[in-house]
Amino acid sequence: MNTPIRRLSVLIAVLFTTLLVASTIVQFTQAKTLNAMSTNKRTLLDTYSRERGSIVVGGQAVAKSVSVEDQYRFLRTYPQDKLYAQLTGFYSYSVGAPYGLEHAADDLLSGDADTLFVRRVTDLITGRKTSGATIELTIDPKAQAAADKALGESKGAVVALDPKTGAILAMVSHPTYDPNPLSSHDLSKAAKAWQSLSTDQDKPYLNRAISGVYPPGSTFKVVTAAAALENGVVSDENSTVPGPAELDLPLTSTNLPNEDGRACGPNNETTLIHALEISCNTTFGSLGLDLGGEKLRAQAAKFGFGDSLQIPMRVATSSVPADLNAPQAAQAAIGQYDVRSTPLQMAMVAAGIGNQGRVMTPYLIDSVRSANLDIIESTPDPVELSQAVSEQTASTLTKMMVSVVDNGSGARARIAGVDVAGKTGTAQHDPGKPPHAWFISFAPAVNPKVAVAVVVEDGGVTGSEIGGGRVAAPIARAVMEAVLSR
Template identity: 35%
Template sequence: MNNAIRHTWVVSVGLFMALFIALSVIQVPMTDELNAHPNNVRQMYQDRGADRGTITVDGEPIAESVPSETAFDYQRVYHEPQLYAGITGFYSIAEPPTGLESAMNEYLTGQSDSQFFDRMASLFTGSANEGAQVELTLDPELQQLAYDTLPDGERGSIIVTDIETGEIRAMATKPSFDTNELAVHSTSQFTENKAEIESVEGLSPYYFRPINSTIAPGSTFKLVDLAAMLDSGDYSPDTMMDNPDQITLPQSQTQLGNFFGGNCHTSSRADLRFITAQSCNTPFAEAAMEMGEDPIREAAESFGWNSETQIPLTVTASHFPEDLTDAALAQSSIGQYDVTATPMQINMMTMAIANGGTMMQPSLIESVRGSDLQVIEQHEPEEMGQPISSEVADEMTELMIAAVEDGTAYRAQNSSIDIAAKTGTGQIGGTDLVNSWVTGFAPADDPQYAVTVAYERIVFETGTGLTAPNMLTMFEAVIEE
């Protein structure tokens, strides 16, 4: 009898231990795996229907969670979605989040390290864990103006940044889309709506033109050339240079010429001030070949080329090629060949010139506040580096002022605001279309804001008629006269 009881007791203890171990394994090591399992519908409903934190601009929500009448507890809703689609991104039951919904996900779900004590309090009180409020640096009126300034039917971007802090005040693009169409609680509806969005030429819900579009920067890249040239000590704004209408590139029959519709042909020899103002190609190409690839590459990379940037959205790396022949270097020096840039990259370079050579980290986040509205994180200006000296920055400013006063950026002239700027036209091989650019800062003598405007695959005359006037519109709105 005692043996039977003993055996029963041993078996019972063994079963208990097996159950205890199984529960421990499920509750601890396997928790993440089980939560992520595609068949775990309960976890999906809990995650996708959670009450996420709010994304706000000037205190007003542009993305928030509201109670839902579906099987999900909450529905993500976007306000003024056309203005902010590429910035907020979308939160969907069908796919992983995009934009700030992804980049700030830990804060919006309340899972960041800085929200640890809030999570502990929720455990003891039994209340739902609340996400943080993410306040953006954007100015809502400036964002609306930037969006309205871009004409329908064109692929354009406008960025406005605060030079001293790196805060992004406006970042708009067209075409855009309604993020609410992708926040639906039906995968079939999501698929249908996404297909409709992607049917618009030049539009993708996964691609935000100001930070992801890498296109030929044209003559805006000459600012990189100027940084290398002036830093070498061999050039100054008064340096006289040959300015032939065209040159034959080494080891080739390829002709590189000045823009046929400009004023470069009026002076076969001119100073760097005139050459920059009129954006003459041949002097820059010859200077680049004389200096060699390394100084140009070093200048480009010091401004951020060939590197990703987090704002906290990921800014696609702009590209400067390597191991260039002299002919390829000449073409690269005028922003062609395989050179590409995002509008944000060009804006970062412009900020650095305006800021005495110090490049600031661009940022979209002003602050993050907990559920009790106490500040968890506050944006602090951050320096990314010193790509150029203050002396070189001053000389580049002088040359960019000339481009507005007497050169290709003349459409940005304003009797009340002194503006420093550089235009650019990136040729698109095999087409009659171009990428049309302008970037600048104001006031030129006391810089406050940098503005970059870019149009992709546009007719030359249309692009040049839009870029500088668009930039001027933004400066007139943001600069106190």
């Protein structure tokens, strides 16, 4: 063989080898990545040709696929429009599914989950078209509707939990949106809907219940009280504590005042239970000084602050800053400085106290069923996140929170014939704007069936607990009544 022919043969062999290696890389190494690309229209069309599983609440589908006569074959619809939008998210050919369960539980809904492997193999053998699984949520439809109605036109969020299991009974965020236009097969209509939604300054696509991170204000005082009881700074609800009109903070010329400018009791003293009833800043600021930042932060961590949770949507992390100096610890003890919390986290605090000090891991999916309604995953066993406080401390905190509703700032959360435990909150967040109004609660106080957290953005009154009591407490009451009436 002469030299030119030999060189050409080597070149051809190299080219064939390169082609073989490239095709192997594409088909095996890069296959998963290429399939997941949002620009891969063939994959999207294949996914759309399947019947996507439904999302079900109380036996009714709040997201489902219906057969249509176009290239996509199935249209995703949301029969209750805005009520469950923050939970379901949306499934859109032109936009994708960036929010909610449509994204977080996509492998189940699309039929690609590992738990559905046997079903997919059976479908392949029988020639049956693969379809997604149906997921049933823990949501109580009455509680969801009550939360939505009570929150009304206000910006904010409501979360309700079953204290014993961690099951999420209600999750509402306002403002909300209608996901149906986003799932339209009219791609220009869907794009226009997404443009309008994504540029809205009120961020209706944001699930404030799990992604909104706020200063918790005075609702955090129950965490401070828990730390004081657990660390022996006070012995019980009747312990005498400082309550001057203004607390002298070390290391700074700025002092911590009470909202009304008055002392919380005679001789600048009061009891722990009365301090919580009237939400005395100087009492809890003083406890923050006695505890120090690390003990306060450690107690908050036992309630779930700092944890990364998924329900299965990712929950923003609530936090208490590290390395707090003395005045910062005093401010943190009343839920200010850089303390931040989601409404879900504050619902977990209330639920943990009501559940004898045990905080349960929250979850949203109750069960998973195949297309023919066979149970693939049944109701999960409750998982304890932590023992946040002792049973004795939980009992003491419960007495104090009941007194807040019966004798203090939480009067508008009262329910006839039911002992309600609660705590109001007013959280400063932006100079020149009204504070956020908070309320956390559980009921009945003994053996509770529901714990609730409510935040109303800019719903408070500067220098007063009125916002939490007047604005947020009635919302919590409506949700508790809906659950207790079952």
